Amino acid sequence: MSPEHWTRPSRPDEQTRNGTASGPAATSAVPTREQVIAGLRATSEGGADLVQLLTPEGQRVSHPDFDIEVTDEQLRGMYRDMVLVRRADREGNALQRQGQLGIWVPLLGQEAAQIGAGRAMRPQDMAFPSYREHGVAWCRGVDPTELLGIFRGTDHGSWDPNTTGMGLYTIVIGNQCLNAAGYAMGQRFEGRVGNTGGDSADNEATMTFFGDGATSQGDVHEGMVWAAVYDAPVVFFCQNNQWAISEPTERQTRVPLYERARGYGFPGIRVDGNDVLASLAVTRWALDECRHGNGPVLIEAFTYRMDAHTTSDDASRYRLDDDLEAWKLKDPIERLRVHLVREQIADQEFLDSVDAEADELAQRFRDFCVNMPEPPPERMFSEVYAEESPVVAAQRQDYLQYLDGFADSAAGGVH
Amino acid sequence: MAVITYRQALHDTLREEMLADEDVFLIGEEIGVFEGSYKITAGLLDEFGEKRVRDTPIAEEGFIGAAVGAAMQGLRPVAELMTINFSLIALDQIVNHAAKIYGMFGGQCSVPMVMRTPGGGGQQLGATHSQNIELYYAFVPGLKVVAPSTPADAKALLRASIADNDPVLFLENLALYNTKGEVPETVEPAEIGKAAVSRPGNDITIIGYSRMATVAHQVADKLEDEEGISAEVVDLRSLRPLDRETLVESVRKTNCAVIAEDDWLTYGIGAEIAASISDGAFDSLDAPVRRVAAAEVPLPYAKPLERAALPSAESLTTAVHETLEAVGRRR
Numbered sequence: 082m083s084p085e086h087w088t089r090p091s092r093p094d095e096q097t098r099n100g101t102a103s104g105p106a107a108t109s110a111v112p113t114r115e116q117v118i119a120g121l122r123a124t125s126e127g128g129a130d131l132v133q134l135l136t137p138e139g140q141r142v143s144h145p146d147f148d149i150e151v152t153d154e155q156l157r158g159m160y161r162d163m164v165l166v167r168r169a170d171r172e173g174n175a176l177q178r179q180g181q182l183g184i185w186v187p188l189l190g191q192e193a194a195q196i197g198a199g200r201a202m203r204p205q206d207m208a209f210p211s212y213r214e215h216g217v218a219w220c221r222g223v224d225p226t227e228l229l230g231i232f233r234g235t236d237h238g239s240w241d242p243n244t245t246g247m248g249l250y251t252i253v254i255g256n257q258c259l260n261a262a263g264y265a266m267g268q269r270f271e272g273r274v275g276n277t278g279g280d281s282a283d284n285e286a287t288m289t290f291f292g293d294g295a296t297s298q299g300d301v302h303e304g305m306v307w308a309a310v311y312d313a314p315v316v317f318f319c320q321n322n323q324w325a326i327s328e329p330t331e332r333q334t335r336v337p338l339y340e341r342a343r344g345y346g347f348p349g350i351r352v353d354g355n356d357v358l359a360s361l362a363v364t365r366w367a368l369d370e371c372r373h374g375n376g377p378v379l380i381e382a383f384t385y386r387m388d389a390h391t392t393s394d395d396a397s398r399y400r401l402d403d404d405l406e407a408w409k410l411k412d413p414i415e416r417l418r419v420h421l422v423r424e425q426i427a428d429q430e431f432l433d434s435v436d437a438e439a440d441e442l443a444q445r446f447r448d449f450c451v452n453m454p455e456p457p458p459e460r461m462f463s464e465v466y467a468e469e470s471p472v473v474a475a476q477r478q479d480y481l482q483y484l485d486g487f488a489d490s491a492a493g494g495v496h
Numbered sequence: 497m498a499v500i501t502y503r504q505a506l507h508d509t510l511r512e513e514m515l516a517d518e519d520v521f522l523i524g525e526e527i528g529v530f531e532g533s534y535k536i537t538a539g540l541l542d543e544f545g546e547k548r549v550r551d552t553p554i555a556e557e558g559f560i561g562a563a564v565g566a567a568m569q570g571l572r573p574v575a576e577l578m579t580i581n582f583s584l585i586a587l588d589q590i591v592n593h594a595a596k597i598y599g600m601f602g603g604q605c606s607v608p609m610v611m612r613t614p615g616g617g618g619q620q621l622g623a624t625h626s627q628n629i630e631l632y633y634a635f636v637p638g639l640k641v642v643a644p645s646t647p648a649d650a651k652a653l654l655r656a657s658i659a660d661n662d663p664v665l666f667l668e669n670l671a672l673y674n675t676k677g678e679v680p681e682t683v684e685p686a687e688i689g690k691a692a693v694s695r696p697g698n699d700i701t702i703i704g705y706s707r708m709a710t711v712a713h714q715v716a717d718k719l720e721d722e723e724g725i726s727a728e729v730v731d732l733r734s735l736r737p738l739d740r741e742t743l744v745e746s747v748r749k750t751n752c753a754v755i756a757e758d759d760w761l762t763y764g765i766g767a768e769i770a771a772s773i774s775d776g777a778f779d780s781l782d783a784p785v786r787r788v789a790a791a792e793v794p795l796p797y798a799k800p801l802e803r804a805a806l807p808s809a810e811s812l813t814t815a816v817h818e819t820l821e822a823v824g825r826r827r
Contacts, residue, residue: 234799254554297553
């Protein structure tokens with residue numbers, strides 16, 4: 082599909098808003114704050130622009146552009162993915178509350194967006210995450226316990242991006258969009274996209290994950306510019322969870338975020354981020370477009386951050402419970418569970434077995450966490466430079482000598 | 497005299513300045529509805545409205561740039577950068593625009609803006625969120641950098657910064673927000689560029705700013721109580737301009753000095769201070785000037801490692817002892 086296909090025809094209200102072709106826009110061209118908010122949310126209830134394949138009530142619906150064939154086994158698999166990832170997430174939150182982790186970044190509510198996107202990826206693809214992508218990590222084969230080192234402070238970079246196809250968590254907001262654009266440019270320069278015939282199965286794509294707040298950052302803009310002018314095979318997967326810590330989406334944008342793609346010259350699609358099936362369908366299509374050489378693509382997964390920004394944040398300070406309650410009715414796991422049961426794709430025995438597996442994962446997650454070895458003090462000097470640095474070596478020696486001075490004391494160290 | 501927190505002093509001053517001058521307004525991420533990540537701006541949106549307490553998109557270069565423009569037009573913006581780490585995203589606006597516009601436009605318009613921002617580690621926020629990079633700004637002609645360590649100084653220097661006609665980076669510190677101190681009913685604006693001899697003494701000069709000035713006080717008190725050592729503490733308060741005169745005068749009296757800084761040693765603020773002492777008090781020195789600073793590593797996230805990497809009262813005490821030993825008159 083060409084970008085032109087995605088050029089949305091102007092709506093009747095916009096014609097008055099933009100005025101006539103001959104004169105400058107009237108002052109009424111500026112939407113009121115209420116109009117902006119209404120516009121941003123217009124599609125949240127299943128409007129024409131929102132791609133949805135599974136309603137909040139678990140009804141399978143069709144979509145003219147994005148239908149998808151999935152086996153019963155795949156459906157059960159994604160249900161299992163979401164339940165396990167949510168369980169690990171809740172354990173992470175609890176472990177922080179118990180003082181076992183310095184911080185935790187909850188993904189609660191965003192399971193469908195992440196599992197749908199993650200399961201659309203192929204092994205040869207590359208993901209560039211923010212710090213909330215526990216569901217994507219799961220799909221890339223990164224065990225949840227591997228996330229713990231970062232949040233407990235015992236380890237940095239626990240997994241290997243080269244073998245997992247999962248980049249390391251990025252803390253600086255939006256920065257990963259640049260990394261992803263560059264990586265995808267490399268895929269194109271090296272001829273790993275757009276191959277036909279026997280090689281086509283090996284075609285690659287890149288996907289980067291970021292939030293609504295990040296879209297205001299220069300890095301995201303520049304990533305999109307570069308990706309566009311180099312036809313880079315990258316999917317910009319924006320999880321619009323409605324909140325950038327305490328700031329709502331209307332503080333970041335006047336138009337729905339997916340519409341920004343038009344300005345860069347590539348397609349933008351808004352998908353129901355609480356619908357795992359639609360997230361899978363749209364992302365699979367987007368990755369295939371990239372593989373064929375038609376990237377980039379922007380996906381706005383419309384979802385909701387059900388918990389706080391991080392465990393350091395208290396969302397009740399700035400948002401209403403009403404909102405949260407409304408979104409609970411759109412729960413990503415519940416709607417798939419209802420669908421599975423109604424269509425007799427899963428029986429109680431299956432659901433119970435997933436719950437039991439979640440309990441086992443939770444236990445394994447907790448045990449792993451509390452038993453992680455504390456890093457030795459000299460560790461802080463070990464990864465400053467790849468090459469030995471005389472400055473760092475001297476500091477290490479001084480520090481170890483200093484610690485030796487405590488060897489006989491009762492405290493046994495300075496900690 | 498009222499005893500209030502550093503946080504309260506900042507809050508009260510912002511409020512008073514906004515009441516006194518309609519041109520003063522606040523801009524930053526989450527400062528309005530959320531009342532600031534560290535609650536310095538609590539209640540100000542309600543009192544002054546959206547026009548003067550501006551929540552911005554998550555775009556540091558954008559809102560610092562907006563503040564530069566507003567200042568050029570005669571307003572007095574006080575921008576809050578959630579932490580000094582995020583100032584890196586706005587570096588071009590600060591260094592190439594705020595600092596240079598006055599000169600490069602032939603003095604036609606000044607840039608009277610304040611960038612309030614906390615530095616500091618020790619909160620387990622990881623390497624990218626725990627830096628002390630005020631040096632980057634102290635290095636730049638055209639900028640002023642102030643760094644109060646007490647609630648009273650926070651008030652006096654914030655008043656001065658807002659009144660100043662040049663761009664000021666106002667350095668706060670995460671570890672200081674809850675510290676308390678006496679603040680007089682009325683506080684006059686401080687003179688930017690003046691250090692304070694905040695604790696007089698005779699045996700050794702300890703120089704610090706922001707959090708390390710408070711650590712210097714703790715150490716000096718303990719040395720006096722336990723060992724009878726009379727340490728003088730110089731609180732820099734301003735990093736640019738740097739009050740070399742006060743430093744030199746103190747060292748001429750005590751004949752030795754230790755510098756306590758939260759940033760990294762090599763090329764750090766302490767290097768400039770040591771050079772200034774060497775320039776102005778070389779003949780008075782009885783021992784080499786020593787510096788206590790953070791380990792030169794990206795700050796670890798693990799709590800024990802983070803603690804070990806940061807300068808502490810212990811490491812400062814050790815440096816004082818070693819310096820006095822070198823002087824040969826340890827009591």
